[in-house]
Amino acid sequence: MFETEKIIPLTDDVFRLLRDSIKDYCGIYFDDNSKYLLEKRLSKRVRSHSLEDFRDYYRLLLYDKKKGEEFAFIVDVLTVNETYFFREMNQLRTLSEEILPELKDKNRGARKIRIWSAGCSTGEEPYTIAMLILEHGYFLGWDIEILGSDINQRVLQYARRGVYRKNSFRTTDEYFMKKYFTKEDNLYIINDNAKRFVNFSCLNLLDPFKIKFVGNMDVILCRNVLIYFDLDSRKKVIHSFHERLVDGGYLLMGHAESIMNISTAFTLKHFKNDMVYQKPQGTAAISLSENSAKFVGGNKV
Ligand SMILES: C[S@@+](CC[C@H](N)C(=O)[O-])C[C@H]1O[C@@H](n2cnc3c(N)ncnc32)[C@H](O)[C@@H]1O
Missing domain, CATH: 1.10.155 (Chemotaxis Receptor Methyltransferase Cher; domain 1)
Incomplete structure (x- = not known):
């Protein structure tokens, strides 16, 4: 009993x-x-x-x-930690086929790209980005930095280990499984060629002090994270993302998510497969506390 x-x-x-x-x-x-x-x-x-x-x-x-x-x-x-490789493929196609080629031109002087997967859970999202970048041969010799962060230390341990089960590959093409993973029994281990670009860090998205140390990003993915947040917290996080993005940088949210009613500091850019938020060129830093009509519902609207 x-x-x-x-x-x-x-x-x-x-x-x-x-x-x-x-x-x-x-x-x-x-x-x-x-x-x-x-x-x-x-x-x-x-x-x-x-x-x-x-x-x-x-x-x-x-x-x-x-x-x-x-x-x-x-x-x-x-918390909900559900995730898998190549989640929301239309958006990833936009990242791979339109945003990365744009970064190749824009960053050709520095030869450096920084992408942040915020709320990465067990790591499938940042490793997916690494694979997409590797597929573009033209980034060879570039300084590629992908940051995966989460508030939960336990899922980050899995992410750092990089060992997955079949369930993480529900929408993954066999091609990627063969090329970037080593199969041992029923486990799939991410290969070093993709793993070496990804760093993991424990970060609470509501901790603005720590987030300042993340540095500037070309692209931020924060997908299926803020849906669980209240409106005020979403505003704070979106504000931090705006600060962290370079001018012209992109913010990719989950399909069910929008920043309508949260911020007007981004423009919506239409790509072939999807629409993505972009920090406009030449945007001055916007302070939530001083406030600004830009962040709808900030301290002072
Ligand atoms: C559903 S998963 C999303 C994983 C991945 N981004 C995706 O779309 O497949 C949500 C993740 O957000 C993380 N999370 C929730 N609150 C957070 C916070 N305040 N700071 C950082 N991560 C947070 C959770 O720990 C969880 O791993």
Whole structure:
């Protein structure tokens, strides 16, 4: 007989306190319908700390010296890490067939490209970018830097290892599997020729201080991440992306995502296969705090 996991009841007021502190920490917002999810996923944790109830757990999140670890745990059990290679192929076609050739001309002096996969989960997205770049022989000898970042250390460990199962290849052409992976039993190990361009870093997208150290990027992909964020947090992240992009740089979001109602600081560029946000040429840095009508709903609109 299995002992049923005892669920500790989460009252409405503590649920709201808890979800607001999670939102403030990482941007992810749980609406009222998610109360049971938090109750179910965190009850065991409350018990493992030998706490009476969720109110005590909330106090721990506020005051305990290990509250950082606790938030890391919460992010791990509550975030969606679903990802796979060559996800949203139309958009990747635009990156490969139109944006990369443009960068080849634009950056031909420095011979350098920097691309950031923000919220990369287990790494399939940044490695996909590496493969697409390698397919263009003309970047040979260039300084290629692809940054994969995520808030979750556990998924980043997988990303750094670069070992995948069949499930990660649901839309991958056999050609790429053969060329860039070594198969061992039922595992696929990414080859060094693609792996060497990709660095991984643990970054909370709501931490503007750390994000400043990311440096300037030609392209940022942030796909299927901000859909879980509340509006204010999305504005903050989009603002950081605007700061990090070079003039004329591109921001690729997931298909279900738009920055309408968030920012007017980008223009929508129409390519053959897709539309992509672009930081216009010659845009001065826009400060959220000083504000600017550019960021809709910023501190001062
Ligand atoms: C659904 S995955 C998206 C993976 C990939 N971009 C894709 O489209 O396939 C969302 C990822 O965003 C990460 N994430 C959520 N909140 C974050 C935050 N505040 N900072 C950085 N990463 C975050 C999660 O840990 C998760 O791995």
